[in-house]
Amino acid sequence: MDTTRKALDGYRRPTALSKIDENYARIFGRHFLPGSDSGLRKNYIKDIPVLITVDGTVVCIPKLPEMGLIAVVGRTGTGKTLNSGYLIDNIFWLWGDAVVDMNDSQEETVTWAEPNEVIEFKYKFRRLGQMPMPLPMIYVFPNFDKQKIKEDILRERNYVTVSIPFEEIINHIEHYLPDLGASLKYIMEKKKELLEVETEEDLYRIIETIQLGKGTESVQSKVKASFKQLINEGILNITDPTAPAELKIFDLKTKSTVYKGNPMTAIMKAECIPSFITSDLYSGKYKDAIFAYWIRALFQESLKGTMHGKRVWIYFDELNKVVDIKPENNSPATERALGEVSTRGRNNEISMLYATQFYHNIPRVIRSQTKFAVIFFNKDPDAAKEICGDFVLEKKWQNKIRELKKYEGVVATTEHFICYKGNKKWEDQGPFFGMTFPALHKNKFLNRTL
Amino acid sequence: MNFTSQYLFRLKRRILDNSGNPIDTISYSDEKSGNFYVPPALVFNIMETRRLMKPSVLRDSKDVTELKDFGLSICSIPVDKRKKYYKGQKDFYFMFKTGQMPIGAIVITKLEGAHTKGRHYLLFDDANELVRLMGPNAGPLGEGQWIQLEKH
Numbered sequence: 001m002d003t004t005r006k007a008l009d010g011y012r013r014p015t016a017l018s019k020i021d022e023n024y025a026r027i028f029g030r031h032f033l034p035g036s037d038s039g040l041r042k043n044y045i046k047d048i049p050v051l052i053t054v055d056g057t058v059v060c061i062p063k064l065p066e067m068g069l070i071a072v073v074g075r076t077g078t079g080k081t082l083n084s085g086y087l088i089d090n091i092f093w094l095w096g097d098a099v100v101d102m103n104d105s106q107e108e109t110v111t112w113a114e115p116n117e118v119i120e121f122k123y124k125f126r127r128l129g130q131m132p133m134p135l136p137m138i139y140v141f142p143n144f145d146k147q148k149i150k151e152d153i154l155r156e157r158n159y160v161t162v163s164i165p166f167e168e169i170i171n172h173i174e175h176y177l178p179d180l181g182a183s184l185k186y187i188m189e190k191k192k193e194l195l196e197v198e199t200e201e202d203l204y205r206i207i208e209t210i211q212l213g214k215g216t217e218s219v220q221s222k223v224k225a226s227f228k229q230l231i232n233e234g235i236l237n238i239t240d241p242t243a244p245a246e247l248k249i250f251d252l253k254t255k256s257t258v259y260k261g262n263p264m265t266a267i268m269k270a271e272c273i274p275s276f277i278t279s280d281l282y283s284g285k286y287k288d289a290i291f292a293y294w295i296r297a298l299f300q301e302s303l304k305g306t307m308h309g310k311r312v313w314i315y316f317d318e319l320n321k322v323v324d325i326k327p328e329n330n331s332p333a334t335e336r337a338l339g340e341v342s343t344r345g346r347n348n349e350i351s352m353l354y355a356t357q358f359y360h361n362i363p364r365v366i367r368s369q370t371k372f373a374v375i376f377f378n379k380d381p382d383a384a385k386e387i388c389g390d391f392v393l394e395k396k397w398q399n400k401i402r403e404l405k406k407y408e409g410v411v412a413t414t415e416h417f418i419c420y421k422g423n424k425k426w427e428d429q430g431p432f433f434g435m436t437f438p439a440l441h442k443n444k445f446l447n448r449t450l
Numbered sequence: 451m452n453f454t455s456q457y458l459f460r461l462k463r464r465i466l467d468n469s470g471n472p473i474d475t476i477s478y479s480d481e482k483s484g485n486f487y488v489p490p491a492l493v494f495n496i497m498e499t500r501r502l503m504k505p506s507v508l509r510d511s512k513d514v515t516e517l518k519d520f521g522l523s524i525c526s527i528p529v530d531k532r533k534k535y536y537k538g539q540k541d542f543y544f545m546f547k548t549g550q551m552p553i554g555a556i557v558i559t560k561l562e563g564a565h566t567k568g569r570h571y572l573l574f575d576d577a578n579e580l581v582r583l584m585g586p587n588a589g590p591l592g593e594g595q596w597i598q599l600e601k602h
Contacts, residue, residue, distance in 0.1 A: 041493070
């Protein structure tokens, strides 16, 4: 656990019994203690609980030196998002890891900065002695003309609009201007000069100097129009200071800059959770390029060891909206970037937690690296078969998945779970069936007033 | 209530743009949030963890050598004024692990000997592998504590 996070009032230090009770028990014997305390002890869990079985065994995901991917699979309304919320709460507060929500397509995370006050769920937290707890969220909007910042819902919330760095667009110009085709090679000849551009006028002046061969004027105007469109759509930002491509973290205690660079990493360096609002991104043609850039940037920061030993968890709700094996929903650049995180992230302190309704449509490279799965109701026999196949579950579990009720789940792993019951602790490979835990933070849809 | 602003204020870190200017949409608040994270814990009753006992199979014995395999010895200890069971008591009889006897203890090698005068005996519970010393001054009512038999 990070010491800075512990020092805040957001963390209560665990104690088995109060100091007075311990001394009293030592001198007079434990049976002299007040009735409520005399025989009760607390067994603090360092692993993340995912499920409680019928016999009261708490099944937990252990913190391994090389964490793989965690999947939360199930149909909508079965408890998938609530359970992934609980995993995020505990990854952040209990393990002290950094979390980034990369796909908030329904602006769900706006309520995450408030505690979960649903009475039914409060009783469920009591089972593990926990209390409702909000998360320190900062909402990140991509600089994009179609992205609407809903200021009414963001009142009393912290948010920032960020741009993609100019260098990134020039270095991967083929992703942002795919219509230019063969003309791109002429632009690439002027790459060095383009990278030094400071104003829009400079950019157009350099484009005018590009030797394009036959039909120079028409191609030049096409290139100019494409860049103008990028600027108008807000993707290419050269001069607008309200949408920075980098953020700076300043520490008041040491009076020094802790970090300057990628906005997502910067927010994580400030011990907060960035939530990337992508509600209007799906309609845009730059969806693939934008997702791929942010994932690649997070991976590059992890390779550099920017987080100093803290594991970064990238959370994707509805991963199928980002990558899918179906050609019509396919995002090749994002799939490549996520494939890199899945395969090489384990050793480079970057992991992924994803929730999906259609596990069978997730690319193979991601599925093969998934080590833990929390499975909710899924009536599709193909989906149940695929999940059971990946986690080597017997056929009876396929039927079980199709019979699950709301908030009931099955957990499976290719590693092992840690189980707790009373003061006993043991390793088990599962699978297990039981009730899942709800998020400690507020859920947008369950707290909606009718 | 803005939890993030309160959290950022206590963390003493500021999020600035790339030129080092504050961002308008990120605020800091010195109010206390009143929210605490409590790590997950299982509350259990220590009574639940006690071993389930089998129906006892009791037998008496006066053979002290039976304790030898389990590393136990019977000792006579001079009485402590504050802890004696009755007025005029001179000694206690307890079982200790061999080598862990208190200072001043006398090891009893025979229950028929001069010290115990045949009034003491060992009560074994073979089903639960327990033993206790019975007889005067072995406990307040003449019954010593049950001790688990564990082979060395």
